[in-house]
Amino acid sequence: MDVSYLLDGLNDKQRQAVSAEEKDMLVLAGAGSGKTRVLVHRIAWLIQVMNHSPLSIMAVTFTNKAAAEMRGRVEQLMGRDVRQMWIGTFHGLAHRLLRAHYKDAGLPQGFQILDSDDQLRLVKRTIRALNIDEKQWPAKQAQWYINGKKDEGLRAHHIDAYDVAEQTHKSIYQAYQESCDRSGLVDFAELLLRAHEVLRDNKYVREHYQRRFRHLLVDEFQDTNSIQYAWVQLLAGKDNRVTIVGDDDQSIYGWRGAQVENLQHFLRDFPQAETVRLEQNYRSTSTILNAANEVIANNSDRLGKDLWTDGSAGEPIRVYAAFNEQDEARYVVGRIQEWLDQGNALQDVAILYRSNAQSRVLEETLLYAGLAYRIYGGLRFFDRQEIKDALAYLRIIASRIDDAAFERVVNTPSRGIGDRTLGLVREAARDMNLTLWEAARFLITENRLTGRAKKALQGFMELINQLEDECTDLPLAKQTDIAIRRSGLMAMYQSEKSEKAETRVENLGELVSATESFMPTGEEDMPPLAEFLAHAALEAGDEQADEHQDAVQLMTLHSAKGLEFPLVFMTGVEEGLFPSQQSMGESGRLEEERRLCYVGMTRAMQRLVITYAESRRLYGQEQFHSKSRFIGEMPTDALEEVRMQTRVTQPTDSRSRFHSGASHETFEQTGFQLGQRVLHATFGEGTVLNYEGSGPQSRIQINFDDQGSKWLVVAYAKLTPLR
DNA sequence: GGCCCTCCAGTTTTT
DNA sequence: CTGGAGGGCC
Numbered sequence: 001m002d003v004s005y006l007l008d009g010l011n012d013k014q015r016q017a018v019s020a021e022e023k024d025m026l027v028l029a030g031a032g033s034g035k036t037r038v039l040v041h042r043i044a045w046l047i048q049v050m051n052h053s054p055l056s057i058m059a060v061t062f063t064n065k066a067a068a069e070m071r072g073r074v075e076q077l078m079g080r081d082v083r084q085m086w087i088g089t090f091h092g093l094a095h096r097l098l099r100a101h102y103k104d105a106g107l108p109q110g111f112q113i114l115d116s117d118d119q120l121r122l123v124k125r126t127i128r129a130l131n132i133d134e135k136q137w138p139a140k141q142a143q144w145y146i147n148g149k150k151d152e153g154l155r156a157h158h159i160d161a162y163d164v165a166e167q168t169h170k171s172i173y174q175a176y177q178e179s180c181d182r183s184g185l186v187d188f189a190e191l192l193l194r195a196h197e198v199l200r201d202n203k204y205v206r207e208h209y210q211r212r213f214r215h216l217l218v219d220e221f222q223d224t225n226s227i228q229y230a231w232v233q234l235l236a237g238k239d240n241r242v243t244i245v246g247d248d249d250q251s252i253y254g255w256r257g258a259q260v261e262n263l264q265h266f267l268r269d270f271p272q273a274e275t276v277r278l279e280q281n282y283r284s285t286s287t288i289l290n291a292a293n294e295v296i297a298n299n300s301d302r303l304g305k306d307l308w309t310d311g312s313a314g315e316p317i318r319v320y321a322a323f324n325e326q327d328e329a330r331y332v333v334g335r336i337q338e339w340l341d342q343g344n345a346l347q348d349v350a351i352l353y354r355s356n357a358q359s360r361v362l363e364e365t366l367l368y369a370g371l372a373y374r375i376y377g378g379l380r381f382f383d384r385q386e387i388k389d390a391l392a393y394l395r396i397i398a399s400r401i402d403d404a405a406f407e408r409v410v411n412t413p414s415r416g417i418g419d420r421t422l423g424l425v426r427e428a429a430r431d432m433n434l435t436l437w438e439a440a441r442f443l444i445t446e447n448r449l450t451g452r453a454k455k456a457l458q459g460f461m462e463l464i465n466q467l468e469d470e471c472t473d474l475p476l477a478k479q480t481d482i483a484i485r486r487s488g489l490m491a492m493y494q495s496e497k498s499e500k501a502e503t504r505v506e507n508l509g510e511l512v513s514a515t516e517s518f519m520p521t522g523e524e525d526m527p528p529l530a531e532f533l534a535h536a537a538l539e540a541g542d543e544q545a546d547e548h549q550d551a552v553q554l555m556t557l558h559s560a561k562g563l564e565f566p567l568v569f570m571t572g573v574e575e576g577l578f579p580s581q582q583s584m585g586e587s588g589r590l591e592e593e594r595r596l597c598y599v600g601m602t603r604a605m606q607r608l609v610i611t612y613a614e615s616r617r618l619y620g621q622e623q624f625h626s627k628s629r630f631i632g633e634m635p636t637d638a639l640e641e642v643r644m645q646t647r648v649t650q651p652t653d654s655r656s657r658f659h660s661g662a663s664h665e666t667f668e669q670t671g672f673q674l675g676q677r678v679l680h681a682t683f684g685e686g687t688v689l690n691y692e693g694s695g696p697q698s699r700i701q702i703n704f705d706d707q708g709s710k711w712l713v714v715a716y717a718k719l720t721p722l723r
Numbered sequence: 724g725g726c727c728c729t730c731c732a733g734t735t736t737t738t
Numbered sequence: 739c740t741g742g743a744g745g746g747c748c
Binding site for chain 2: 062063089091092113115188189191192252253255256354355356357377414418539556557558559577578580581582583592596618619
């Protein structure tokens with residue numbers, strides 16, 4: 001068979017990785033070096049050339065998007081259906097494993113997945129049930145604690161609690177887990193932990209999968225946490241080959257448990273592994289690439305990589321020192337308009353920022369300029385309230401023990417089951433170690449409720465029972481439609497007269513369409529409904545925005561990872577914002593910020609623009625930041641510093657920040673103007689921000705690069721104008 | 724049940 | 739300054 005097409009168009013290193021003999025391998029893949037291509041070709045190579053069955057290969061990614069892309073490209077390359085292949089996310093594959101071995105995992109067959117929102121509610125209820133002060137022990141923190149422990153592979157009983165905080169959190173963890181177990185609920189971290197435990201503790205299951213998967217391929221390995229690493233080790237066993245792909249310079253998720261160290265651990269634990277470096281970059285101009293290289297060179301303990309390109313130098317990186325965030329946004333919009341005038345498309349532009357709060361001013365300015373934009377990271381389809389309500393009905397129809405679903409819909413729409421009644425149900429459940437459904441049934445049969453409450457609760461339970469009787473044999477879409485209508489959910493939103501409610505009605509309609517077009521695979525003998533519910537939990541779905549509209553893309557630096565754009569703006573590149581204030585104390589966290597900077601820069605293909613604001617309104621207060629150290633780490637000859645293009649000579653509107661008593665002429669008599677760079681004997685260089693008074697007695701506010709902002713009397717300050 | 728008030732926090736996100 | 743959450747009140 002002619003397999004040369006598998007190597008066509010690859011560079012030497014890529015070929016080396018694709019066609020390597022069967023061994024463990026670490027592919028250190030720099031930004032834009034074609035790593036997905038290598039992974040996909042490697043899989044095809046193992047099948048076509050090494051004659052492995054597609055069934056014997058497992059490929060793992062972090063996001064559904066990446067998994068879908070990989071699957072699509074493998075199919076395209078090989079020209080055949082590879083549906084039976086295990087390509088998926090860690091969570092998706094763990095779920096698949098637990099479905100197949102639910103008994104070994106100690107789970108009920110119909111176990112449901114708890115998303116983080118549901119998890120938080122359940123943690124909150126647990127805290128209340130334990131009579132712990134919610135103010136002192138916020139549910140968010142407890143949730144964080146629980147997930148952190150699970151990510152480390154720890155159960156509550158593994159934890160030695162030495163202080164009150166740990167003891168409290170431990171007991172919340174314990175009670176929360178009991179509650180999950182009773183209700184057949186599995187949170188995201190639990191999927192991984194439990195799948196790991198099954199593999200670890202059950203020789204039969206472990207050996208079955210070890211015999212099956214001869215090759216494991218893991219993408220974005222720098223993002224793996226401890227439990228994921230342990231998972232890979234277990235599946236690899238002694239005899240199977242592991243290929244990991246990653247880039248320590250793009251590790252930006254340490255704060256949520258990712259262990260960059262896993263790259264080094266891999267080399268330790270798989271000593272035969274060969275390391276292949278993909279260092280040729282096919283994305284950015286050499287100017288951009290070199291600047292990014294210089295920035296990241298400031299980090300220590302790197303595995304080491306030198307990205308290069310044989311592309312052209314392109315244009316310099318523009319650095320704009322904005323007066324404030326509005327000025328920054330105006331500048332960005334101006335450059336976008338210039339880009340459009342040059343015949344380019346809006347969708348090729350991305351505006352990146354460190355924190356979501358920064359998007360507002362950018363949005364307003366884009367809106368004002370009439371430029372379409374799309375924000376990444378909005379509410380996704382299956383995360384919407386009305387969709388979650390509808391799914392909760394489907395869940396409780398499928399599984400009465402699902403307490404999270406019970407809580408969610410027992411009184412939605414309201415049917416007179418208030419806090420008093422629910423309190424009794426929860427109490428009974430707690431006292432007798434029952435699920436909420438069982439407790440409700442108990443209270444009814446034992447006549448422990450007032451007439452009205454009893455009737456209401458009974459009505460709800462009969463509704464669910466009836467829905468099950470009527471629906472189970474119907475097609476999924478029909479089931480969903482009936483559940484939405486008979487439950488009164490649809491009517492509830494229809495009766496509300498607001499735009500929001502209208503959208504919700506539409507979304508419910510769309511949910512029915514989604515179930516119609518959903519194609520169950522029947523894997524692990526899952527009924528279509530169960531499969532759809534898992535799909536909804538594991539893949540929250542895209543945002544609804546028209547993805548294909550020609551629009552500027554707005555997103556955080558984090559969500560830009562893996563993407564590329566011809567024109568990239570990095571905004572708010574200021575000390576305190578980026579690197580963020582919180583990360584400036586610790587070198588490890590600062591280095592992660594630097595990697596984030598590296599990730600941002602390497603998103604740009606042709607043109608990169610970096611902006612920072614001398615002053616910025618943050619939390620209702622004017623703050624003065626100096627430009628980020630990361631800019632200082634870039635080679636000066638790669639940069640073209642742009643400063644205050646439009647001279648500010650008039651207050652622009654009534655909200656002007658300028659002192660009203662003085663005119664600009666008198667200000668200009670001092671010899672300085674806003675935005676001007678000046679040198680002070682002791683404070684160093686800075687930028688003129690504001691002034692008050694007139695003539696030589698006037699005071700002038702300067703944002704010094706190193707000292708922050710200060711007010712000085714012009715007559716005494718001995719300022720030297722620069723430029 | 725819904726409205727209004729106060730209080731508080733305030734990177735980054737996927738599953 | 740904002741948004742979200744919780745508490746109090748009709």
